[in-house]
Amino acid sequence: MALRLAKDGAHIAIVDVEDENARAVADEVRKLGRKSITFNADVTNRDDVYAAIDHAEKSLGGFDVMINNAGIAQVQPIADVTPDEVEQILKVNVQGVLWGIQAAAKKFQERKHKGKIINAASVAGHDGFAMLGVYSATKFAVRALTQVAAQEYASDGITVNAYCPGIVGTDMWEEIDQRFADLTGAAVGATYKKYVEGIALGRAQTPEDVAAFVSFLAGPDSDYMTGQSSIIDGGLVYR
Ligand SMILES: NC(=O)c1ccc[n+]([C@@H]2O[C@H](COP(=O)([O-])OP(=O)(O)OC[C@H]3O[C@@H](n4cnc5c(N)ncnc54)[C@H](O)[C@@H]3O)[C@@H](O)[C@H]2O)c1
Numbered sequence: 152m153a154l155r156l157a158k159d160g161a162h163i164a165i166v167d168v169e170d171e172n173a174r175a176v177a178d179e180v181r182k183l184g185r186k187s188i189t190f191n192a193d194v195t196n197r198d199d200v201y202a203a204i205d206h207a208e209k210s211l212g213g214f215d216v217m218i219n220n221a222g223i224a225q226v227q228p229i230a231d232v233t234p235d236e237v238e239q240i241l242k243v244n245v246q247g248v249l250w251g252i253q254a255a256a257k258k259f260q261e262r263k264h265k266g267k268i269i270n271a272a273s274v275a276g277h278d279g280f281a282m283l284g285v286y287s288a289t290k291f292a293v294r295a296l297t298q299v300a301a302q303e304y305a306s307d308g309i310t311v312n313a314y315c316p317g318i319v320g321t322d323m324w325e326e327i328d329q330r331f332a333d334l335t336g337a338a339v340g341a342t343y344k345k346y347v348e349g350i351a352l353g354r355a356q357t358p359e360d361v362a363a364f365v366s367f368l369a370g371p372d373s374d375y376m377t378g379q380s381s382i383i384d385g386g387l388v389y390r
Pocket residue numbers: 166167168169172192193194195220221222223224243247271272273274315316317318319320321322323324
């Protein structure tokens with residue numbers, strides 16, 4: 152997404168709890184001729200999120216689009232979910248998005264100009280997936296926050312939408328696949344393969360597929376769209 156938006160002409164602030172990947176991506180953005188900075192923040196910490204946005208604005212000279220992408224997965228049958236696990240995933244996937252919406256909207260209001268807030272939901276925010284119960288619940292919650300924020304900030308010229316990917320071959324899916332293997336005895340790789348076989352277009356989603364849609368949400372062609380959590384999954388969940 153950072154690289155795609157840089158190609159679209161944006162300067163990019165990359166915020167993550169992990170520095171190494173963020174710095175590597177920032178280097179790639181700079182090679183594309185755009186400014187890029189990194190900022191270490193934990194999205195569960197509200198102050199961190201506000202600080203990240205202040206830093207982005209000061210370093211890059213503006214602030215126009217916020218992408219609340221950070222999220223974690225959790226593969227656990229409902230019978231075995233523990234309070235600590237629920238608390239952790241709610242903090243990252245729900246509170247992280249909430250603080251991101253709140254802080255970004257406040258900055259847009261201060262700057263007195265319109266802005267775009269884009270949240271990471273999932274096909275699991277439209278259908279509950281077995282063994283991903285609490286994860287699915289967090290993504291349903293992101294859809295709710297997206298709908299409400301769209302209504303509350305519309306008069307400020309701020310749009311709020313979400314992208315709902317399907318099966319993207321990232322670190323997250325490696326972790327999900329491994330957890331299914333540990334819990335069910337499935338071979339490593341089998342769960343990922345099973346899900347990909349259910350995709351009508353016949354292949355896993357790439358980060359570039361997601362980025363292309365986020366580019367649309369970040370750009371002027373989506374100006375009349377708000378409050379939507381749109382599925383982009385190659386044909387897996389139909390709404
Ligand atoms: N991979 C998929 O198939 C898929 C499908 C649908 C939705 N999504 C969603 O897309 C988003 C990105 O997923 P991904 O597959 O790239 O995941 P990933 O695990 O590959 O990357 C997630 C990134 O978020 C960062 N992060 C995690 N917790 C954080 C925190 N507390 N504060 C700041 N940064 C934090 C991680 O360091 C990492 O860089 C997530 O919200 C995920 O739920 C992914």
